[in-house]
Amino acid sequence: xxxxRATHEAKTPCKKCPLRGLPHFREFAxxxxxxxxxxxxxxxxxxxxxxILVEGSHxxxxxxxxTGWGFRYKMLEDGRRQILNYxxxxxxxxxxxxxxxxxxxxxxxxxxxxxxVFERNKLMTLYNKxxxxxxxxxWIAAREERILDEHLLSIGRRSALERAAYLxxxxxxxxxxxxxxxxxxxxxxxxxxxxxxxxxxxxxxxxTLKKLASRGFIRWQERGCDVLDxxxxxxxxxxxxxxxxxxPFI
Amino acid sequence: xxxxRATHEAKTPCKKCPLRGLPHFREFAxxxxxxxxxxxxxxxxxxxxxxILVEGSHxxxxxxxxTGWGFRYKMLEDGRRQILNYxxxxxxxxxxxxxxxxxxxxxxxxxxxxxxVFERNKLMTLYNKxxxxxxxxxWIAAREERILDEHLLSIGRRSALERAAYLxxxxxxxxxxxxxxxxxxxxxxxxxxxxxxxxxxxxxxxxTLKKLASRGFIRWQERGCDVLDxxxxxxxxxxxxxxxxxxPFI
DNA sequence: CGCTTAGTTGAGTTCGTTCAACGACTGTGG
DNA sequence: CCACAGTCGTTGAACGAACTCAACTAAGCG
Numbered sequence: 001x002x003x004x005r006a007t008h009e010a011k012t013p014c015k016k017c018p019l020r021g022l023p024h025f026r027e028f029a030x031x032x033x034x035x036x037x038x039x040x041x042x043x044x045x046x047x048x049x050x051x052i053l054v055e056g057s058h059x060x061x062x063x064x065x066x067t068g069w070g071f072r073y074k075m076l077e078d079g080r081r082q083i084l085n086y087x088x089x090x091x092x093x094x095x096x097x098x099x100x101x102x103x104x105x106x107x108x109x110x111x112x113x114x115x116x117v118f119e120r121n122k123l124m125t126l127y128n129k130x131x132x133x134x135x136x137x138x139w140i141a142a143r144e145e146r147i148l149d150e151h152l153l154s155i156g157r158r159s160a161l162e163r164a165a166y167l168x169x170x171x172x173x174x175x176x177x178x179x180x181x182x183x184x185x186x187x188x189x190x191x192x193x194x195x196x197x198x199x200x201x202x203x204x205x206x207x208t209l210k211k212l213a214s215r216g217f218i219r220w221q222e223r224g225c226d227v228l229d230x231x232x233x234x235x236x237x238x239x240x241x242x243x244x245x246x247x248p249f250i
Numbered sequence: 251x252x253x254x255r256a257t258h259e260a261k262t263p264c265k266k267c268p269l270r271g272l273p274h275f276r277e278f279a280x281x282x283x284x285x286x287x288x289x290x291x292x293x294x295x296x297x298x299x300x301x302i303l304v305e306g307s308h309x310x311x312x313x314x315x316x317t318g319w320g321f322r323y324k325m326l327e328d329g330r331r332q333i334l335n336y337x338x339x340x341x342x343x344x345x346x347x348x349x350x351x352x353x354x355x356x357x358x359x360x361x362x363x364x365x366x367v368f369e370r371n372k373l374m375t376l377y378n379k380x381x382x383x384x385x386x387x388x389w390i391a392a393r394e395e396r397i398l399d400e401h402l403l404s405i406g407r408r409s410a411l412e413r414a415a416y417l418x419x420x421x422x423x424x425x426x427x428x429x430x431x432x433x434x435x436x437x438x439x440x441x442x443x444x445x446x447x448x449x450x451x452x453x454x455x456x457x458t459l460k461k462l463a464s465r466g467f468i469r470w471q472e473r474g475c476d477v478l479d480x481x482x483x484x485x486x487x488x489x490x491x492x493x494x495x496x497x498p499f500i
Numbered sequence: 501c502g503c504t505t506a507g508t509t510g511a512g513t514t515c516g517t518t519c520a521a522c523g524a525c526t527g528t529g530g
Numbered sequence: 531c532c533a534c535a536g537t538c539g540t541t542g543a544a545c546g547a548a549c550t551c552a553a554c555t556a557a558g559c560g
Contacts, residue, residue, distance in 0.1 A: 082406040099392040127381040141391035142349040148398040156332040156449030199406030
């Protein structure tokens, strides 16, 4: 099983980055784009199910997801796994390695993923020369923090049904903002992923999802989840939504 | 009940900041210190139990904890509360407000707290003029993220006993690094706080803490927890520890 | 065709909850 | 000074949510 395939195709120029067209992201000034263009050293294509980063490793790179779905997770020694968050296009991966030296969590591809590759040792020049991008990095880290807060609230205080509803509503909203759906609101995750995100067993997760399906909020199909009523899911979880304006990305 | 008392005493000059002497924090260059000195506009003293920031509010300020203990939390509409993390000396409060416009969580004082006050609208000059401090801010946000990851793993996948052990070991390590203990390793929290952090009921939290006490790891006294064996707690939770080198703060 | 992965379902068990009552301590007002 | 209310911690009993175990279906793949 090949974990990574280096694409030898010419890398996507940042000026023509397909993400920049989305209304979800903030506009970049010409000089910012120019810098990012140089900062980006290549592209990487990852197979579904492959590991992008491993807990404890020291990577010289940072990544931004260009296409595809993935997730971050941590494990206990006896094999218990906790999925911390999902990574989607525009998300930065590996910033924590900068802070701690080594990665404190692993990242795995849920679908085939394309990554933009950045050199970590060029990071300081970003801070020195582009204050706006430096601010963006802090912004991105603070955003992740906010989402983790929300997850913590969910796992700590919501019932199984509410938790599941929140998670699906969350993924639905994120994917919607990125216009990842074409007609069908399909989330490419297994019930095991959901269980490991919610802190539940697979069996109970299955029964919980059945309840949501019986209410007509979702449908489970082809190894994934069709969201039929994202609004209802958010309502069931008493969740306000991401409530995001435009956001930056590198 | 007065929530805040503005201290009319002269503010502590950053050059003489009591935290800067600690080996836990990185050294600051003279020009960095000079900038922070100006960036800091005052000091604020908060009573134990008072609220520092409220979810949904728009604060013009950022704070760094100078002395005392506090905690961040979120609530559901029906009153369920989840404590997200604890704030101790050197911790930055309110960065998320910068990103989202409004606060997404509340902060409350556990003990009397002294805060350094910063103007949020001066933040951009920090990014423009002091790349190293800008980097520090990202670092600080990434650190919080890492700790939240750890908490998420704990709540999601650890048993009640392991969770409690992890939390107490975590608080013990943090307070130790800051040399907050003098002889006695006392954590100024109630069992309700612990319950709301672990996602457990008070009753079960109480029974769980009794187990830890019967093993000789802790002792409950005077509305708080004496940690008798931080090592054992971390071991029970299979927790590696914070493993931090020197860290920055503003 | 067997092997593996994902999902489903039922039965019994365990962990953690809720309810309820009580003791110790603190602070407040009479 | 005492009475009283409020907070915090403690404990037992009954209940319920979620877990484990186990068996089985359906789909995908070599």
